[in-house]
Amino acid sequence: MVSPDGAAKMRRTRPRVDVLAILPFIVFLVVYMFVPRFVQDRTLNSLVYIGINVLLALGLNLLMGYAGQISLGHAAFFGLGAYASAIVALQPIQTQIIPGFSAGIGVMAGVAALISLTRASGWKLAVGLAGLFALSWICRAAHLGLPAALAVNAVGMAILGLALGIGWWKSAMSGAIDIAALAVCSRFLVRVLANSGAGTGTSPWIGMLAGVLVTGLIAYLIGAQVLRLKGNYLAMGTLAFGVIVEIMFSKWVAVTGGSSDGIYGIPTIAFVDGLPKPVRHVFEMARGGSLNPQQQYYYLVWLFVLIALILAVNIVRSRVGRAFRAVHGSEQAAESLGVDTGRYKIQVFVLSAALASIAGSLHAHNAGVGYISPGEFSFMVSVQLVVIVVLGGLASVWGALLGAAAIQLIQNWILTLDKADISVFGLALKGLDPIVFGAILIGVMMVMPQGLAKALADLVSVAVRAVRRPSTGPGYSEEAG
Amino acid sequence: MEQFSQLVVSGIANGCIYAIVAIGFSIIYSGTQVINFAQGEFVMVGAMVAAVLLAKVSLFIAFPVAVAAGCLVGAFVAICVLVPLKRASVVSLVIITVGASILLRGLAQLFWGEEGRNVPYFTGVTPSDDRTFHLAGAVIGAQQLWVVGITILLVVATHLFFKYTLLGRAMRACALNPTGAKLVGISVRRMIILSFVMAAGLGAIAGVTVSAGIYARCTMGTALGLKGFCAAVLGGLGSYGGGIAAGILLGVVEALIGLVIPSMSDYRDAVAFVILLLVLLIKPEGILTRKKVVA
Numbered sequence: 194m195v196s197p198d199g200a201a202k203m204r205r206t207r208p209r210v211d212v213l214a215i216l217p218f219i220v221f222l223v224v225y226m227f228v229p230r231f232v233q234d235r236t237l238n239s240l241v242y243i244g245i246n247v248l249l250a251l252g253l254n255l256l257m258g259y260a261g262q263i264s265l266g267h268a269a270f271f272g273l274g275a276y277a278s279a280i281v282a283l284q285p286i287q288t289q290i291i292p293g294f295s296a297g298i299g300v301m302a303g304v305a306a307l308i309s310l311t312r313a314s315g316w317k318l319a320v321g322l323a324g325l326f327a328l329s330w331i332c333r334a335a336h337l338g339l340p341a342a343l344a345v346n347a348v349g350m351a352i353l354g355l356a357l358g359i360g361w362w363k364s365a366m367s368g369a370i371d372i373a374a375l376a377v378c379s380r381f382l383v384r385v386l387a388n389s390g391a392g393t394g395t396s397p398w399i400g401m402l403a404g405v406l407v408t409g410l411i412a413y414l415i416g417a418q419v420l421r422l423k424g425n426y427l428a429m430g431t432l433a434f435g436v437i438v439e440i441m442f443s444k445w446v447a448v449t450g451g452s453s454d455g456i457y458g459i460p461t462i463a464f465v466d467g468l469p470k471p472v473r474h475v476f477e478m479a480r481g482g483s484l485n486p487q488q489q490y491y492y493l494v495w496l497f498v499l500i501a502l503i504l505a506v507n508i509v510r511s512r513v514g515r516a517f518r519a520v521h522g523s524e525q526a527a528e529s530l531g532v533d534t535g536r537y538k539i540q541v542f543v544l545s546a547a548l549a550s551i552a553g554s555l556h557a558h559n560a561g562v563g564y565i566s567p568g569e570f571s572f573m574v575s576v577q578l579v580v581i582v583v584l585g586g587l588a589s590v591w592g593a594l595l596g597a598a599a600i601q602l603i604q605n606w607i608l609t610l611d612k613a614d615i616s617v618f619g620l621a622l623k624g625l626d627p628i629v630f631g632a633i634l635i636g637v638m639m640v641m642p643q644g645l646a647k648a649l650a651d652l653v654s655v656a657v658r659a660v661r662r663p664s665t666g667p668g669y670s671e672e673a674g
Numbered sequence: 675m676e677q678f679s680q681l682v683v684s685g686i687a688n689g690c691i692y693a694i695v696a697i698g699f700s701i702i703y704s705g706t707q708v709i710n711f712a713q714g715e716f717v718m719v720g721a722m723v724a725a726v727l728l729a730k731v732s733l734f735i736a737f738p739v740a741v742a743a744g745c746l747v748g749a750f751v752a753i754c755v756l757v758p759l760k761r762a763s764v765v766s767l768v769i770i771t772v773g774a775s776i777l778l779r780g781l782a783q784l785f786w787g788e789e790g791r792n793v794p795y796f797t798g799v800t801p802s803d804d805r806t807f808h809l810a811g812a813v814i815g816a817q818q819l820w821v822v823g824i825t826i827l828l829v830v831a832t833h834l835f836f837k838y839t840l841l842g843r844a845m846r847a848c849a850l851n852p853t854g855a856k857l858v859g860i861s862v863r864r865m866i867i868l869s870f871v872m873a874a875g876l877g878a879i880a881g882v883t884v885s886a887g888i889y890a891r892c893t894m895g896t897a898l899g900l901k902g903f904c905a906a907v908l909g910g911l912g913s914y915g916g917g918i919a920a921g922i923l924l925g926v927v928e929a930l931i932g933l934v935i936p937s938m939s940d941y942r943d944a945v946a947f948v949i950l951l952l953v954l955l956i957k958p959e960g961i962l963t964r965k966k967v968v969a
Binding site for chain 2: 257261263265315316318319415418419425426428429430432433434436437440441444572573576579583587624625626627628629630631632633634635638639642
């Protein structure tokens with residue numbers, strides 16, 4: 194609609210405070226604060242799991258629901274965050290893994306630079322990657338110091354870049370970044386080792402940060418290449434990535450503890466105790482007394498959920514969110530309108546991986562558990578996340594809450610059924626999760642492809658309409674939707 | 675050398691299975707542009723039904739029944755996909771086939787339990803009973819010959835079907851141009867269901883054949899499906915010859931990796947996925963075709 198005072202409207206840049214948009218968050222905050230006062234620890238534990246799943250689902254929903262890019266390997270990012278947190282927090286970073294680990298981080302950073310600077314792809318990228326590996330290996334084998342290694346890498350990559358025709362100084366830069374990242378990472382790890390006295394471990398926040406950085410970097414590397422592919426290939430690529438990471442968790446025993454042992458004794462985070470006194474008093478007043486670890490952990494997890502919700506709502510309503518939806522609708526159309534689709538796809542991929550990593554860190558530090566093993570990050574977990582997103586509603590931020598809660602309820606129900614030892618027609622009703630999840634996926638996609646949130650909203654609007662104007666009937670739906 | 679040829683032989687036998695699964699992927703993909711994530715479960719259904727039946731009846735009954743069960747399951751998945759096909763995006767189709775896949779696995783787990791089931795060899799009951807042949811220092815079991823023979827038979831049959839029968843040509847027409855096919859009176863729906871049923875039947879045959887070498891288990895589908903997909907992509911999706919070659923290549927590489935790099939033997943299962951990821955990253959149109967994927 195063109196209005197005569199369009200120019201005046203254009204000038205209004207100050208965002209108006211939309212009460213309706215903020216209201217859900219206020220309600221959320223109030224409920225968040227007062228839940229531990231009325232609820233038992235067992236329920237709080239379920240709520241913690243729901244919160245972790247909401248974080249995961251929010252990230253996956255931005256990727257799948259809004260940008261239309263599927264990931265069937267999201268459990269890998271979840272697991273990377275969890276393992277990074279657990280390993281850093283527990284301090285048994287054995288000294289011997291530092292060089293290899295740092296070299297890995299270095300090469301990854303180098304490749305990330307190579308991709309973003311030179312935009313090389315295909316075999317040129319593969320040769321560049323091989324070059325980075327080879328040069329790092331040479332520097333390590335020859336025991337070169339930092340300046341010499343920097344020089345060797347930069348010069349070597351420059352020659353390689355010249356030979357490949359991808360810009361010599363750009364590839365030299367990526368070589369230098371490789372070594373710089375390696376140096377920073379190994380110094381950091383040595384510092385962490387030095388700081389952590391026997392048994393005290395490193396601050397969980399550092400573990401969380403390390404997890405986000407590592408996971409984000411890996412997501413960038415994978416995403417920059419895989420996201421060039423469309424739906425099917427992307428699904429398979431992320432699935433393959435997920436399976437590789439899962440195998441690594443169970444077979445790389447030196448670092449991950451393998452599949453039988455896992456990592457145990459991970460400390461919880463005493464979140465509220467660590468806060469400054471006035472803020473702590475607010476929490477204690479809401480709870481009505483001092484807080485046990487379970488309650489503190491609940492506050493921590495759902496604080497992250499609140500932040501992630503605000504983040505997601507704002508992204509969705511912003512220019513970036515509109516770009517995501519444009520990519521979803523038609524990549525060609527979006528591109529023709531000047532949307533850098535490649536960049537947005539990578540951004541949303543890395544963002545959702547980072548959220549998954551935070552969720553993983555929270556999972557690892559969960560109060561009263563302190564234990565992770567590879568089975569918790571298997572393909573079935575990736576599928577379960579897709580179930581949550583689909584059930585809650587693709588492209589629905591609040592749907593993630595609904596989906597995660599529904600799935601937790603279903604899982605609790607399945608667990609009770611497992612314990613109850615019921616059998617029907619001689620079949621023991623046990624381990625029903627795959628059946629239920631599969632049925633939900635197929636059923637939701639067939640019957641209500643927009644998910645639970647939209648279905649409920651439709652139901653409410655139908656009911657409201659029926660109450661308001663019982664005589665006129667339909668025809669009012671344009672505005673309600 | 676002896677060990678080498680032995681590993682090559684077992685690699686080829688495994689690779690044949692991947693090849694059959696890869697053909698299944700290609701049949702469905704050319705018909706519908708859908709990657710069927712339940713492809714591995716077709717193999718599992720074939721293997722499990724055969725394993726359950728073979729405890730009571732002979733192979734001549736168990737084999738066809740298992741294949742028929744596979745075809746039925748294929749028709750079920752086809753209907754799940756077909757209902758929303760017109761309005762659904764790729765993402766929702768992927769979700770539906772993933773759903774079908776875990777649903778099938780869950781049902782199999784419910785009915786047949788989680789433990790592996792032993793399946794007798796086609797000729798002879800136990801491995802030691804099985805007749806063996808010697809070639810270039812390698813011992814070749816009769817079952818491995820069965821696997822290779824059945825694969826060759828299936829490949830030839832599929833080729834002849836698509837090339838010479840009216841139905842096969844109709845399916846190819848649908849794959850090339852659905853609208854055009856519809857205009858000349860071909861039922862696209864029926865052809866899609868048929869392609870699922872065929873792919874499922876092939877998968878079930880592969881399942882019956884493979885289960886005689888290893889234990890049949892409800893969870894075997896995912897890995898087999900993924901490895902078959904790896905072969906299909908490696909050979910170029912939609913290209914039957916490429917898929918077969920890539921499947922056998924993959925089987926051999928997987929068998930030899932432990933010999934070439936001993937420290938990698940723990941990660942044997944990851945090899946296929948690393949190859950898959952590398953192919954997707956570097957040359958998604960497959961290494962054995964000239965076709966270009968629109969990316």
